[in-house]
Amino acid sequence: MKVAEPTVERLIQYRRLLDRLNSEGVHVVSSKEMGEMLGLKASQVRKDLSYFGEIGKRGVGYDVDRLREHISEILSQPQKWNIGLVGVGRLGEALVDHNAFISEKYEIVALFDVAETKVGRVFWGRRCYHVADMPRIIDELDIEILVLTVPKDAAQQCVDSAIKAGRIKGILNFSPTSVVVPDGVIVYSVDITVELEKLLFYLKHGGVQSV
């Protein structure tokens, strides 16, 4: 089944909301309520949820637990992914220890940097290797996902070098630059500068909808 990107993004948010509702002891929720909590139209919520079969009860709403199970199933992963983080700067360190990277679906298994003060050391249980050793380590540790937190000038060459190992399938890029990758490799960019500039742009012009 093919799912549009905005829908996937919302599914993830629904699941998170349902986790919260569940822990608060809420058992039933309507599309209207979910919409209000997430800043979405009720019809949007219903359409998203209906893609995967009839899961709600007309006249009542959705069973929190059942819906949560259902969405988790859609978002489930067939395996645990090994992640390598490149660039142990301040942002890199923040991410290594970040809640977002603690999950049964994935794990940061290696760090990479060029600084002699970092290579060889262990940060939060992960060893830091030299960037030049990436191809070998990626192979040895079966790393398929890269998190990039390097300065912009280093981003492309880190990617090129990591991809040579032929194992990398996805990259989460925090560097303020675009990177070019071969077909088959997926890149998502989290670009703080861009988000801030967008916010500024819409503050300057008449306010627009929130996102």
Added chain:
Amino acid sequence: MKVAEPTVERLIQYRRLLDRLNSEGVHVVSSKEMGEMLGLKASQVRKDLSYFGEIGKRGVGYDVDRLREHISEILSQPQKWNIGLVGVGRLGEALVDHNAFISEKYEIVALFDVAETKVGRVFWGRRCYHVADMPRIIDELDIEILVLTVPKDAAQQCVDSAIKAGRIKGILNFSPTSVVVPDGVIVYSVDITVELEKLLFYLKHGGVQSV
């Protein structure tokens, strides 16, 4: 002039690319070349750039310097914005010192936290105040933008309290949760967990286009 959000996002990327090309001594660039470097179709680039008048030369391409000026003009800000950062955790610290927040258009002027070990201290030249004092400090320092790097359970109440000062116009939310705001306040969310999960989803399914 009204500009669509995806267009604004790309304009920001064009400008960044042009800055780089300029520093590399490149003086002319075509829509095709820009597209390749940013992962966009040439027609997309041309359409974006043509919204603001004829700026390229047919048969030649775009003058890097002139185009850069032109886009900078569109993205320019009428004033310098004061930013308050809430949540001096590891991610917050990383951002305070992050390149993204060094600009003539905006400046982080105050930090907020609840931890006694942080309140009263100065981090990279910015004083950290108690979250309870936000309304007063926001008023005194004329803060109109909030950067949220607090745990998810604290996010909404921080927003509510900050907005009471009636001065906040925009929020850049790094907390892994949605926040509800009154009309007129713009929220952009940078959600690391969501981006990572999206990447995973499309790794599981047949790869999709990069972003």
Added chain:
DNA sequence: AGGTGTGAAATCGTTCACAGCC
């Protein structure tokens, strides 16, 4: 020949509106 600018077409995503069920 090579590259821009731009209407028109195609695609993608959201919202409406209402039938159907609880």
Added chain:
DNA sequence: GGCTGTGAACGATTTCACACCT
């Protein structure tokens, strides 16, 4: 009465295709 599920309408964005310039 209230709420879901969904085709159809709508709106937004991307891509095409080609006229036009140099």
